[in-house]
Amino acid sequence: MSIFDKLFGRKRSADSAKERLQLVLIHDRTDLTPAELDSLRDDLIATISRHVAIDEDAVQIDVEHDGRSQRLVADIPLKPAARRRSKRAK
Amino acid sequence: MPAQVITITSGKGGVGKTTAVANLGVALASSGSKVVCIDGDIGLRNLDVILGLENRIVYDIVDVIEGRCRLKQAMIRDKKLPLLHLIPAAQTRDKNAVSPSDMNRLVKDLRNECEFVLIDSPAGIERGFRNAIAGADRVLVITNPEVSAVRDADRVIGILEAEDKGPGALILNRLNPSLVRSKDMLSPDDVLDLLAIELIGIVPEDENVIISSNRGSPVAFDQKSRAGQAFRNIARRLKGESVPFIDWENQGGLWERIQRLAGRK
Numbered sequence: 001m002s003i004f005d006k007l008f009g010r011k012r013s014a015d016s017a018k019e020r021l022q023l024v025l026i027h028d029r030t031d032l033t034p035a036e037l038d039s040l041r042d043d044l045i046a047t048i049s050r051h052v053a054i055d056e057d058a059v060q061i062d063v064e065h066d067g068r069s070q071r072l073v074a075d076i077p078l079k080p081a082a083r084r085r086s087k088r089a090k
Numbered sequence: 091m092p093a094q095v096i097t098i099t100s101g102k103g104g105v106g107k108t109t110a111v112a113n114l115g116v117a118l119a120s121s122g123s124k125v126v127c128i129d130g131d132i133g134l135r136n137l138d139v140i141l142g143l144e145n146r147i148v149y150d151i152v153d154v155i156e157g158r159c160r161l162k163q164a165m166i167r168d169k170k171l172p173l174l175h176l177i178p179a180a181q182t183r184d185k186n187a188v189s190p191s192d193m194n195r196l197v198k199d200l201r202n203e204c205e206f207v208l209i210d211s212p213a214g215i216e217r218g219f220r221n222a223i224a225g226a227d228r229v230l231v232i233t234n235p236e237v238s239a240v241r242d243a244d245r246v247i248g249i250l251e252a253e254d255k256g257p258g259a260l261i262l263n264r265l266n267p268s269l270v271r272s273k274d275m276l277s278p279d280d281v282l283d284l285l286a287i288e289l290i291g292i293v294p295e296d297e298n299v300i301i302s303s304n305r306g307s308p309v310a311f312d313q314k315s316r317a318g319q320a321f322r323n324i325a326r327r328l329k330g331e332s333v334p335f336i337d338w339e340n341q342g343g344l345w346e347r348i349q350r351l352a353g354r355k
Contacts, residue, residue, distance in 0.1 A: 012273030
C-alpha cells in the first residue's frame, strides 16, 4: 500500500467489484474478448487509413452499455489535412 | 381468475431460490391466496425440507407427469396454511424425466386450481432451468450482492430476454446494510445499474433464515424477522400492491426503521 493509499484510504472493495463486473458483463453479453476487440481495432484502423489519414495512437474503441443494450463506440481522430486543403483552395 | 405462474431462478446455486419460493409461498398463502409451489430441482429435492413437509411426501412431480397419480394426489397441503401446497421434486429419478412440454402441461392444469404457481428452478442454465421457465408468466431472478452471483444473474437475464421471457424482476438477497455503508458490499443501486432490471425486493441478511430453515418453518411466518418482512413485502408486490422499498443503505437506527415500516402496513 502506498503512502497515498494510506492517507486517503484504499479504494473500497465494492468499487472494485463494480468496475470488474462492468468489464466482465460487457464481454459476457457480447461474446467479444479483449483480444477480439484489439483485432477489430486493427482492422478498423487499416480500413479507415485507406481513405483518410488518422491518428492511429489515439484511436479508442469501447463497448458501452445503455441499459441492457451494448454499443460499440469508436473515437477516431483524423490527422489535419492542411496541405491538401490549401492546395484545393488555390 | 387463472393463476399467475412465477418462476424463481438465479444461475448460481446457493443464493436463496428455494428459501425465496418457500417464503413467498407462505406470505401469499397467509394473505389468503391459494398457492402451489413446485420443486423443479429433480434429483436434488429441497423445497420439502425448507417447508417442513419432508415426511408427508407420497407422490412427486415425475409421478404426476408419468401418470402414476392424479395431480391433486401429489399436492401436499401445508400443516399450518391450508392454502399452501407443494409438489415435490423426484429424488432418485433421471433428470431427463421431465421436459419443457411436460411442465407446460402441468402448469396449464394448475392454472385453474390456484391463484399462484411458484416454481423453484435448479441452479444452472441447462434442462432443469429450461423446464422451470417453460410455463412461467413471470420470472424472478434472485441474486446476492457478490461478483459471482451478479455475473450469473446477468447471464440468466440475457437468456430470458432471448427467450422472450423477459423482462423479469430482481430479488436482491442477503444484503448486509452495514457492509454496504462501509462500501465493502455492492449496493442495491450498484447491482441495478449493472443488471439493468426492475427491482421487486431487497432481503437483508438475517440469521433467522437459517434458524427457521432448521425448524422447517419459513421465516415469513416470523413477524419480527427482517427477512420475513422483506419476503412479505415482495408477496404484496406480486399481488399488485405498491409497497415502498426499505432504504437499507442510508438508515441510522436499523431496528427502529424496520419496526416503523413493519407497523406502517
